[in-house]
Amino acid sequence: MQFEVDGRIIQTDEQGFLVDLEDWSEAFASALAQHEGIELYMDHWELIWYFRDYYAETQSVPTMHKMVMELGRRGEHFRDRKAYEKHIYRLFPSDPVRSICKLAGLPMPQADT
Numbered sequence: 001m002q003f004e005v006d007g008r009i010i011q012t013d014e015q016g017f018l019v020d021l022e023d024w025s026e027a028f029a030s031a032l033a034q035h036e037g038i039e040l041y042m043d044h045w046e047l048i049w050y051f052r053d054y055y056a057e058t059q060s061v062p063t064m065h066k067m068v069m070e071l072g073r074r075g076e077h078f079r080d081r082k083a084y085e086k087h088i089y090r091l092f093p094s095d096p097v098r099s100i101c102k103l104a105g106l107p108m109p110q111a112d113t
Contacts (some may be wrong), residue, residue, distance in 0.1 A: 003031045016102045024052075024105025032103055044091055044103070047071075051104040061109050064088075064097050 003010045005027045011019040016032060018024060029048060033040045040048075050071065054062050062070070068085045092099040097109050 003028060003035070005031050015108065017108050018105045021105055021107070028105065029103045036099075038092075038099075038103075040103075041091075043087070047088070047091070047096075047100050048104045051100050051106060055104070055106050061097065061101055061106055067097070 001012045001014070001016060003012065005025065008023075010023045010028055010031075012032075013019060016036070018028075030040060033044075038044070047067075050067070051061060054060075064085070068081050068088070071084065088096050101107065101109050
């Protein structure tokens with residue numbers, strides 16, 4: 001697929017993952033989200049930025065378990081990890097880790113992620 005973002009053509013593979021990770025921008029994430037019928041709110045963006053920061057530090061993407069364990073206890077509203085996991089699934093109903101990776105411009109997660 002191709003997306004025109006800020007006057008540039010951005011290439012993704014057939015599943016929507018960036019061909020060149022350096023092409024990522026917030027404008028790209030917004031265009032991809034619109035294409036996939038997702039309206040991005042602050043909670044979406046916080047997860048996207050978390051994934052990008054995590055990837056920059058570890059060169060890997062967090063698992064769902066890692067994300068819930070780390071972020072679920074930080075938030076005032078989500079001391080209950082199960083409640084936080086449900087919140088993530090409300091934001092990204094179909095495979096949250098995969099969806100966030102696409103929007104964050106990261107590689108497709110491995111099967112055990």
